[in-house]
Amino acid sequence: MNSAARLLVATFVLGAVTACSGSSVEGELLVSAAASLTDAFAGMESAFEDANPDFDVVLNLGSSSALREQILEGAPADVFASANSSNMDQVAEAGEISGEAKIFATNSLQIAVPTGNPAEVTSLEDFAREELLIGLCAEDVPCGDLGRQALAKAGVIPSIDTNEPDVRALLTKIEAGELDAGITYVTDVLSASGSVEGLEIPAEMNIVAEYPIATLAGAPNPDAAVVWVEFVLSEKGQAILTSYGFRSP
Amino acid sequence: MKADGSLGQRTRRPPVLLVVLGSIGLAMFVVPFVGLLARVPWSDLPAVLASDVVTDALRLSMVTSLMATAIAVVVGIPLAWMMARLDFRGRPLVRGLVTLPLVLPPVVGGAALLFALGRRGLVGESLEQATGLLLPFSTWGVVVANTFVAMPFLVITVEGALRNLDQRYEGAAASLGASRWTVLRRVTLPMIGPSLVAGLVLTWARAFGEFGATITFAGNLQGRTQTLPLAVFVALESDRDTAVALSLVMVVVSLAVLVGLRERWWKAL
Amino acid sequence: MEGALGPGLEADFGLRRGDSFQIDLSLSIPAGRTVALLGPNGAGKSTAVAAIAGLLPIESGRIGLAGITLDHPSADVLIPAEARRIGVVFQDYLLFPHMTVMENVAFGLRSRGVNRNEAMERAGGWLERLDLTGLERRKPPQLSGGQAQRVALARALVIDPDLLLLDEPLAALDVTTRVELRRVLGRHLADFPGPRLVITHDPTEAFLLADEIHIIENGVVTQSGSPDEIRLRPRTPYAADLAGSNLLFGRASHGQVDVGLHLLHVAEHEVEGEVLLTIRPSSISLHRTPPEGSPRNAWETTIAVMERLGERTRIRTGPPLPLTVEVTSEATGALALGVGEAVWLAIKATEIGVEPQGGYTRSV
Numbered sequence: 001m002n003s004a005a006r007l008l009v010a011t012f013v014l015g016a017v018t019a020c021s022g023s024s025v026e027g028e029l030l031v032s033a034a035a036s037l038t039d040a041f042a043g044m045e046s047a048f049e050d051a052n053p054d055f056d057v058v059l060n061l062g063s064s065s066a067l068r069e070q071i072l073e074g075a076p077a078d079v080f081a082s083a084n085s086s087n088m089d090q091v092a093e094a095g096e097i098s099g100e101a102k103i104f105a106t107n108s109l110q111i112a113v114p115t116g117n118p119a120e121v122t123s124l125e126d127f128a129r130e131e132l133l134i135g136l137c138a139e140d141v142p143c144g145d146l147g148r149q150a151l152a153k154a155g156v157i158p159s160i161d162t163n164e165p166d167v168r169a170l171l172t173k174i175e176a177g178e179l180d181a182g183i184t185y186v187t188d189v190l191s192a193s194g195s196v197e198g199l200e201i202p203a204e205m206n207i208v209a210e211y212p213i214a215t216l217a218g219a220p221n222p223d224a225a226v227v228w229v230e231f232v233l234s235e236k237g238q239a240i241l242t243s244y245g246f247r248s249p
Numbered sequence: 250m251k252a253d254g255s256l257g258q259r260t261r262r263p264p265v266l267l268v269v270l271g272s273i274g275l276a277m278f279v280v281p282f283v284g285l286l287a288r289v290p291w292s293d294l295p296a297v298l299a300s301d302v303v304t305d306a307l308r309l310s311m312v313t314s315l316m317a318t319a320i321a322v323v324v325g326i327p328l329a330w331m332m333a334r335l336d337f338r339g340r341p342l343v344r345g346l347v348t349l350p351l352v353l354p355p356v357v358g359g360a361a362l363l364f365a366l367g368r369r370g371l372v373g374e375s376l377e378q379a380t381g382l383l384l385p386f387s388t389w390g391v392v393v394a395n396t397f398v399a400m401p402f403l404v405i406t407v408e409g410a411l412r413n414l415d416q417r418y419e420g421a422a423a424s425l426g427a428s429r430w431t432v433l434r435r436v437t438l439p440m441i442g443p444s445l446v447a448g449l450v451l452t453w454a455r456a457f458g459e460f461g462a463t464i465t466f467a468g469n470l471q472g473r474t475q476t477l478p479l480a481v482f483v484a485l486e487s488d489r490d491t492a493v494a495l496s497l498v499m500v501v502v503s504l505a506v507l508v509g510l511r512e513r514w515w516k517a518l
Numbered sequence: 519m520e521g522a523l524g525p526g527l528e529a530d531f532g533l534r535r536g537d538s539f540q541i542d543l544s545l546s547i548p549a550g551r552t553v554a555l556l557g558p559n560g561a562g563k564s565t566a567v568a569a570i571a572g573l574l575p576i577e578s579g580r581i582g583l584a585g586i587t588l589d590h591p592s593a594d595v596l597i598p599a600e601a602r603r604i605g606v607v608f609q610d611y612l613l614f615p616h617m618t619v620m621e622n623v624a625f626g627l628r629s630r631g632v633n634r635n636e637a638m639e640r641a642g643g644w645l646e647r648l649d650l651t652g653l654e655r656r657k658p659p660q661l662s663g664g665q666a667q668r669v670a671l672a673r674a675l676v677i678d679p680d681l682l683l684l685d686e687p688l689a690a691l692d693v694t695t696r697v698e699l700r701r702v703l704g705r706h707l708a709d710f711p712g713p714r715l716v717i718t719h720d721p722t723e724a725f726l727l728a729d730e731i732h733i734i735e736n737g738v739v740t741q742s743g744s745p746d747e748i749r750l751r752p753r754t755p756y757a758a759d760l761a762g763s764n765l766l767f768g769r770a771s772h773g774q775v776d777v778g779l780h781l782l783h784v785a786e787h788e789v790e791g792e793v794l795l796t797i798r799p800s801s802i803s804l805h806r807t808p809p810e811g812s813p814r815n816a817w818e819t820t821i822a823v824m825e826r827l828g829e830r831t832r833i834r835t836g837p838p839l840p841l842t843v844e845v846t847s848e849a850t851g852a853l854a855l856g857v858g859e860a861v862w863l864a865i866k867a868t869e870i871g872v873e874p875q876g877g878y879t880r881s882v
Binding site for chain 2: 608616626629
């Protein structure tokens with residue numbers, strides 16, 4: 001072989017080796033996380049990357065149900081953090097998680113209204129008012145499911161105007177003043193404080209959402225996945241979550 | 250013909266490489282549909298198709314897409330005429346603006362509509378105060394979203410056709426005594442007929458398939474704003490069978506329209 | 519101006535064409551007369567047509583037809599094209615391709631509010647007159663050049679216009695059809711009671727169809743007069759060029775044509791009877807001595823008029839048959855030609871164009 005060909009072959013081999021070096025505690029980490037974890041996990045990502053500079057954490061955020069579908073259809077991910085157990089159970093039943101899922105945080109619901117509360121909403125009962133523009137998350141999205149449960153507990157039949165695909169989309173519309181009220185998580189109201197106001201839902205009607213996390217069976221970088229989950233469950237990780245409004249389980 | 254009935258060397262076979270590449274191209278279109286067909290729950294299909302999720306979505310999709318096309322005709326054709334025939338300053342800018350919805354992600358379009366026509370929007374706020382009309386989260390909102398993303402197709406197609414039209418025909422019609430309206434009705438529009446139809450079909454198809462702007466501006470509520478694309482999106486996470494059935498409906502309706510298009514209108518596309 | 523059958527076209531106007539040149543035109547056509555506007559391509563003829571038809575506004579002057587002012591900028595009068603009663607036959611005919619022949623011809627009437635049945639009846643009448651029966655349902659792309667031209671003519675005539683305006687009516691036709699249709703056109707022009715304006719670049723067309731010719735070059739009329747005047751006393755090189763084509767009427771029999779003053783041999787043996795001959799000035803050769811070889815037509819004559827136009831020289835010969843000849847100025851020098859000198863003239867039989875005369879009643 002002449003020298004040019006040798007160089008070419010060497011480049012290929014080197015490239016191949018580098019590409020296959022997934023199985024080491026470094027490299028890229030794909031985390032599929034529920035939309036309500038957007039800010040908390042962003043904070044988690046910075047802290048993690050500071051402590052482990054060889055990592056590059058890539059967050060894939062969306063509604064837990066959408067993420068579940070992606071995983072079941074074979075989309076690559078290392079970790080799945082869901083906003084409810086139902087979605088995690090479905091993934092587990094399909095044999096897609098390795099080991100057990102662990103609850104790493106809890107969240108509760110809150111009524112979100114635009115700043116100034118123009119429609120003068122006070123409680124879940126206002127959700128029955130037809131003249132208001134009310135939004136919920138879609139039924140199969142955890143916050144939509146829990147929101148409906150809360151309304152049922154309060155004995156309210158809501159006059160819904162839109163079912164948003166995820167809690168962030170719902171929040172955006174409330175922030176913009178296009179909706180009068182919606183049910184989101186406490187953490188979401190906190191993350192948008194300044195542009196959104198939160199109204200308490202009394203404990204007897206409120207639902208506690210449990211957030212499970214698990215490493216995935218088909219993870220491209222399983223060692224890194226384990227490290228991430230440990231970090232989330234660690235004191236440091238829990239502190240970050242609490243600062244964003246989550247509660248420790 | 251040779252003794253065995255073949256034509257031998259007299260008919261040239263098409264170049265093999267072209268056929269191979271073309272077949273790969275064809276496969277890219279065919280395979281996804283085959284995949285969809287494979288997932289159809291054939292035995293449950295009638296029941297699923299009769300469910301109100303599907304019927305509501307289909308009805309909404311048809312009504313809103315047709316309305317959007319109608320609006321596009323009423324305001325889009327005059328706009329196309331202005332762009333093709335009038336010489337005014339800022340014409341390049343107008344052309345850019347008209348083409349923008351084609352380039353922008355539909356969600357961005359939806360957001361823009363919200364900022365303009367939403368309850369706190371630039372125009373929307375005064376509009377609501379004056380008329381009580383609120384577009385977001387209403388079926389009219391869906392129509393507006395569909396029109397916004399689909400009308401450029403009609404405008405661009407008709408403008409192009411008008412530009413290519415030999416204006417001397419209109420002069421001939423005028424010399425024979427036809428008023429401007431008669432010229433438009435009997436000469437100009439018929440002469441751009443094929444392009445007009447092609448533009449209409451493209452417009453309708455785009456409106457029919459619109460998702461991003463609709464969900465951002467009009468929201469998602471069965472029976473009021475949940476068109477077929479939105480219903481598919483939601484159903485994918487909850488009820489796979491319904492999702493596939495909805496997808497099938499969309500494919501069948503779209504195919505019916507497109508295949509039903511006559512050959513000569515395809516040429517104008 | 520009132521003609522015997524009614525008032526005609528009074529056009530005296532100017533306009534600028536694009537940013538190239540200025541067009542200034544003065545035409546006065548009474549009813550019953552045909553005027554030809556003859557000029558090379560780019561002379562401004564189509565612009566003039568557009569102005570008269572109302573598709574372009576003029577900048578100065580006035581256009582009037584049948585006593586009505588159509589365009590008069592200084593008086594702020596401008597009647598749009600659709601309100602002018604002018605029947606235009608456009609270059610390329612511009613038949614509406616999506617309409618049938620009948621719909622095309624009826625278009626002008628329908629646009630003016632005539633009801634369907636009456637329009638179709640009147641249109642049908644004109645289709646018959648122009649020999650187009652049976653073609654009512656055809657569409658323009660299915661028509662031959664000659665048929666399309668006649669449909670365009672019918673379409674213009676059916677609206678009973680005050681002026682018939684023809685823009686290069688025969689240009690789009692092939693040579694054989696053109697000859698035949700020139701005759702048809704001549705007939706219908708003569709039948710049309712109002713004024714008629716023919717725009718053309720073909721001198722034969724102008725000479726055969728018009729009573730009066732205006733030669734237009736670069737937007738300006740350089741000469742006007744009857745065909746004879748122009749031919750005999752051309753005032754510009756272009757006019758001379760046009761005039762120069764020798765046109766003769768004669769009677770043909772077995773390859774010989776009697777043009778009255780002389781007997782010419784032609785290559786066309788099939789044509790018999792009344793014919794029209796054309797001989798290009800440059801195909802006639804001059805010699806000091808009787809020419810040798812093949813020319814079937816050769817005779818001795820004298821030089822009556824000689825005019826040098828740069829590298830070419832135009833010569834008018836005398837009896838027995840006066841013809842316009844064109845030679846290079848160099849040749850005149852070499853042959854030491856001068857007015858009054860005797861020369862031999864030769865024309866090959868193949869160089870004489872022959873066509874049946876029928877339809878032209880004017881003397882040339």
